Amino acid sequence: MKVNAGNLKKGDFIRYQNEIWQVQKAEFYSPGKGSALMKTRIKNLLSVKNVDYTFKSNEQVDIVDVESIEMQYLYKDAENLHFMDERTYQQFTVPIQLVGKAANFLQEGNKFFVYFHQEKPLSVKPPMSVRLKVVETEDAIKGDTVTGAKKPAKLETGVVIHVPLFVKVGDIVVVNPESGEYVERVKE
Amino acid sequence: MIIKTKIENLKNYKIYLNVEQATHEFFQKKGYLKVDLPVLSPALIPESYLEVFETEFRYFDKREKLYLTPSPELFLKRLLVAGVGNCYYLGKSFRNSEPNSSFHSPEFTMLEFYKVGATYLELADEILDIMKFISSSLSFRAKSRNPIQSPMREISPLAALGRNDSDIIYKGKKISFEKWEKFTVAKAFDKFCQISKEELFDENLFLKRAQEKGYAISYSSSPESKFGINSVDNPDKNRDRQARTINFSYQDVFSQILSQEVEPKLGKNGYPTLLYDYPAEMSSLAKLNKDRKTAKRVEFYIDGIEIGGCCEELNDWHEQKKRFDDQIEKRDRFHMKNHAVDNGFIETLQYGLPDCTGAGIGFERLAMIFVDAQSIGKLKLINVK
Numbered sequence: 001m002k003v004n005a006g007n008l009k010k011g012d013f014i015r016y017q018n019e020i021w022q023v024q025k026a027e028f029y030s031p032g033k034g035s036a037l038m039k040t041r042i043k044n045l046l047s048v049k050n051v052d053y054t055f056k057s058n059e060q061v062d063i064v065d066v067e068s069i070e071m072q073y074l075y076k077d078a079e080n081l082h083f084m085d086e087r088t089y090q091q092f093t094v095p096i097q098l099v100g101k102a103a104n105f106l107q108e109g110n111k112f113f114v115y116f117h118q119e120k121p122l123s124v125k126p127p128m129s130v131r132l133k134v135v136e137t138e139d140a141i142k143g144d145t146v147t148g149a150k151k152p153a154k155l156e157t158g159v160v161i162h163v164p165l166f167v168k169v170g171d172i173v174v175v176n177p178e179s180g181e182y183v184e185r186v187k188e
Numbered sequence: 189m190i191i192k193t194k195i196e197n198l199k200n201y202k203i204y205l206n207v208e209q210a211t212h213e214f215f216q217k218k219g220y221l222k223v224d225l226p227v228l229s230p231a232l233i234p235e236s237y238l239e240v241f242e243t244e245f246r247y248f249d250k251r252e253k254l255y256l257t258p259s260p261e262l263f264l265k266r267l268l269v270a271g272v273g274n275c276y277y278l279g280k281s282f283r284n285s286e287p288n289s290s291f292h293s294p295e296f297t298m299l300e301f302y303k304v305g306a307t308y309l310e311l312a313d314e315i316l317d318i319m320k321f322i323s324s325s326l327s328f329r330a331k332s333r334n335p336i337q338s339p340m341r342e343i344s345p346l347a348a349l350g351r352n353d354s355d356i357i358y359k360g361k362k363i364s365f366e367k368w369e370k371f372t373v374a375k376a377f378d379k380f381c382q383i384s385k386e387e388l389f390d391e392n393l394f395l396k397r398a399q400e401k402g403y404a405i406s407y408s409s410s411p412e413s414k415f416g417i418n419s420v421d422n423p424d425k426n427r428d429r430q431a432r433t434i435n436f437s438y439q440d441v442f443s444q445i446l447s448q449e450v451e452p453k454l455g456k457n458g459y460p461t462l463l464y465d466y467p468a469e470m471s472s473l474a475k476l477n478k479d480r481k482t483a484k485r486v487e488f489y490i491d492g493i494e495i496g497g498c499c500e501e502l503n504d505w506h507e508q509k510k511r512f513d514d515q516i517e518k519r520d521r522f523h524m525k526n527h528a529v530d531n532g533f534i535e536t537l538q539y540g541l542p543d544c545t546g547a548g549i550g551f552e553r554l555a556m557i558f559v560d561a562q563s564i565g566k567l568k569l570i571n572v573k
Binding site: 036 | 235283285286287289290291292402404407436437439440441442443444446447448452470471472485487494496497548550
């Protein structure tokens with residue numbers, strides 16, 4: 001399917017120069033005097049390299065058809081995330097680099113959507129938010145009530161993020177896996 | 189689109205107000221007349237790349253089409269013909285089909301000013317003076333507010349490196365307004381994308397070179413590409429639809445290469461960069477240089493972002509009429525909405541626009557530099573996005 005580059009959005013898979021890329025960022029841009037453009041950052045799914053490319057906003061771009069299949073996340077090794085299709089028990093791997101920062105926030109045993117193109121896994125669709133338990137963090141010093149003050153906290157997946165001072169070990173926090181930012185604390 | 193209240197931007201907004209005030213002070217000191225202008229107009233200047241907002245005046249059975257002005261140019265030039273002298277407008281302008289992004293908003297603040305008798309390069313230097321003035325006045329304010337501690341903006345370690353009073357820190361880098369880094373467009377295309385002068389100024393050679401570099405110069409609007417794979421299975425349905433090749437215009441490809449290969453290199457060396465002498469095709473309202481290939485137009489960049497520009501205004505009304513017709517033909521060719529053309533403007537030009545240079549600056553973009561903000565949205569208390 002072809003779309004105008006002006007309609008590209010983050011997360012789209014495109015075919016460009018005969019390779020498959022995922023759009024990481026897409027921003028409309030128009031010079032004061034001149035034609036409208038779409039500035040994108042696209043990630044090559046083979047080389048895992050990011051490239052900044054400016055399309056004409058009326059240029060036709062090939063959108064790659066992808067399927068997203070819900071799978072169980074088993075574990076990660078040095079390079080890959082391992083998933084299993086629970087219907088077929090077939091296992092698939094996705095390079096960590098393709099998933100980026102969000103890979104640090106995926107809890108083993110949980111289900112996530114994996115993108116497929118022609119039966120090959122392309123990448124993982126990061127959830128909007130994840131809930132993770134705090135396993136390590138220092139108690140806040142009493143009287144330190146500066147608003148907006150943050151401290152480091154280690155979550156159950158091993159990743160360290162910054163949380164407000166009132167967060168304690170054992171608390172469940174909501175995190176945006178793409179930005180790695182703390183959203184809120186939730187009651188269990 | 190939705191309305192969002194952004195009270196957390198109050199601090200940025202207050203700096204924005206100071207930038208605005210300093211700008212008014214600068215023009216007052218230099219003797220420019222501040223002009224308030226309508227944003228609704230019954231006719232506009234045709235420019236091939238601009239999409240406009242259209243609305244309607246209603247009174248009982250009476251209907252009249254009105255447009256939100258994409259720039260105050262046609263009003264200010266009328267005033268110049270009437271002899272108003274140096275003048276400026278700081279207010280809203282509107283451009284359709286420009287979605288919100290870090291550096292865009294369909295509704296934005298335009299700073300436009302005209303100086304009689306000035307050349308385009310002279311006015312460019314005055315733009316540098318404006319930035320110097322804004323910067324000094326912000327730094328003066330910061331100091332007078334807190335005379336003991338040095339102001340917030342100077343906490344950065346870069347402050348120690350021989351900072352001038354009018355230098356600023358944007359995204360962690362020092363920018364000085366003491367001078368321009370300057371390139372002609374031809375020099376920049378040669379230096380940053382290996383496109384020669386001969387190629388740049390010849391439409392066919394330019395498109396050929398662009399194609400060699402991997403840019404799309406045409407596209408096919410075949411039934412397949414338009415309706416997806418399904419249409420292949422059902423050829424009858426599409427028999428009457430003929431595939432045709434549509435060429436991108438010189439402007440389209442020029443803008444793309446400029447954005448992809450040149451702009452990221454501009455305004456990165458501690459000074460704003462001035463790009464000047466644009467191809468005539470890119471400047472429908474500017475006077476041409478003696479070579480007849482380049483126009484007396486400049487744009488300036490900070491950290492890879494185009495902030496604004498100026499050009500020596502065309503005042504030969506025959507030539508202006510010809511270029512308008514050309515722009516209208518282009519709008520037709522690219523299926524853009526054709527609005528009512530301001531023919532009164534051509535008539536006005538016949539009375540004689542004085543030799544002058546006009547500058548247009550995206551005021552939010554300019555303010556972003558002084559606020560050290562990464563997007564227009566960060567300057568606003570109310571966002572409609």
